[in-house]
Amino acid sequence: MTALTEFQRLEAQGSWRDSPEARLREVVVAVGDATLILTDPKSDVPLSHWSLPAVTRLNPGKLPAIYSPAPDGSDETVEIDDPLMIEAIERVHHAIETRRAHPGRLRGGLTILAGLAMLVAVIVWLPDAIIRHAAGIAPPAQARQIGAAVLEDIERSTGPVCTRASGQAVLDWLTPALVGQNALIRVVPGPLNGALRLPGDLYVLGADLLQGAPGPEAAAGHLVAARLATDPESVRRQALRHAGLRTVLRLMTLGSLSPDALKGFGERLLSDPLPRPDDADLLAALKQAGFGSEAYARTLDPTGQTVLPLIEGDPFRSGPPEKPLLTDEQWLALQQICAG
Template identity: 40%
Template sequence: MTAFREYQRLEASGLWRAKPGAQRLEVIVSIGDATLVISDMNDRPLTHWSLPALHRANPGDTPALYHPDGDPGETLELAENETEMVAAIEKLRSAIGRARPQPGRLRRLIMLGMFASVTALILFWLPGQLRRHAVTVVPDVKREEIGDLLVDAMRGITGPACDDPSGQAALARLALRLAGPNGPPRLLVLPDGVRDTVSLPGGIILISRALVEDYEDPDVLAGFIIAESLRSQKEDALNRMLLATGPLSTAHLLTTGDMPEGSLRDYAKDILSRPTANLDATLLLETFKSRSVRSSPYAYARDISGESTLSLIEADPFAGQSLEPVLDDGDWIRLQGICGQ
């Protein structure tokens, strides 16, 4: 150790006692290789003390009093004026203490590491596992109930769902016409607050009344419903809600069977203001083809210039073909009046 070499020429006088009751002798103290060398006045070594095993009996007091660890009967007293030697001994003892293996520190490091690992599991792994488990075990009837509660929580923003009976019948026929792998969606037309479409747990798709009233071609509305259904297939609506409301809401759902009311209210507001997620054009075109619906009316409704939706226009799977309409004229007229005047 560099510190040992630094003090090897340092000497000091002191009083050494070999054992309890023995006469104290005046000695010369020097620092050897990891040892404290105690010699008589003729420079003959009397004993060597290991610095790692050196103990100070009176820390901070003077004159400094040392003894070998475990043998307090053999002592060495350094006078008050031997400050340089005392400082050297203390520095070497401190350096040796830092270099010595410390099981307590290792245990603390291990415990901290375990605590960090457990914390990471709780914060990052467990919430995802809980959410995925909830998405798997929550039955369809509970999903539908959650969806209805969200619709109720939105009423202050959207108003009640449009309920003209003939319009609702036409809307139900449209849902059957556009049914996907999970069956027909449950369609609700809302008078306000919805940008175009929003999907909720329970297979619910909310529709802006503008999509019903502002277009002459029912294929526009059909296209928005197809796109929203595809988003629901890509990301489960319940999973999206639990991801937004957090692990405490997930735990509450799993333990009580219900979502916290506050979480439902907050999510109801949040989802209405979220931007609509973009979809891959190729996948969207495949879905239009499987539902026998033209993609170009939807594309022009999204962008009247057609620039940003050109792929949906040019690759329309039914361009120039005659198709069975998604709704006949009578049903389309009835659906356009679902919100009344």
């Protein structure tokens, strides 16, 4: 018994009853390897062996100490008043208790750990889950509201949306064929080097693609590319993540965005590279829209070296389409959308 390694031999006098009704009898109490041995002092004959782990003290803190192999004292008992023996037995009990498994404590600890893990999961997962849900169920009017807020932030960098009526009328006429019946296209005076698709099917085009260009094909190609390359729910989700959980909850409950909720998001979009669709998908879409891809490709790389598939795969490379995308008058009006 490692708890008693300092004792080579430990014995003490005790008074023993072999049953609750029996008379006390003098015995020698000795601590064995894992037992308490009660011996007749006259004959040295062992009278009883008790398992040390099972020994229970019936009167803690009192002397003589009374021990029994039965917790309720319904079996044998022995009375011991030797301090060293009492200390030895108590030390054994303490060692056993220390090593004994505590299922209740273990369960309690595991419950606390599980609770903490769930709390962390809720803190980490729940906000994003709410944002994903909000992005997925946003009705068209709400999605357009988000897009308008993003456009307002973009205007801080590019200048306000160009509003010349004749040029906007041309854009409105082109919109269904290029990006969809319910979409909106807006032009900003600052350069974008392409087109952006915002939540609510709101498209933003930089005036740099109109001014000085030989025709509308490059700008139209960027609008179609933005439609193909940008998933509408994904861009809504990005915007709502930027706005934060509190704004999203307000949007879901009150149906409105807080002022400046998306401040900085538009500028972030301007700093990110514009997404590009698969070349084959874009070529098919441009063919259906009735114009070629080379003008679009040359805005990406004027040398043409990195966009050869788009140039060589131009659906109208062998000849222009039967009907131009815009008349000369329409193209001129579109070019002047930011004038005056």
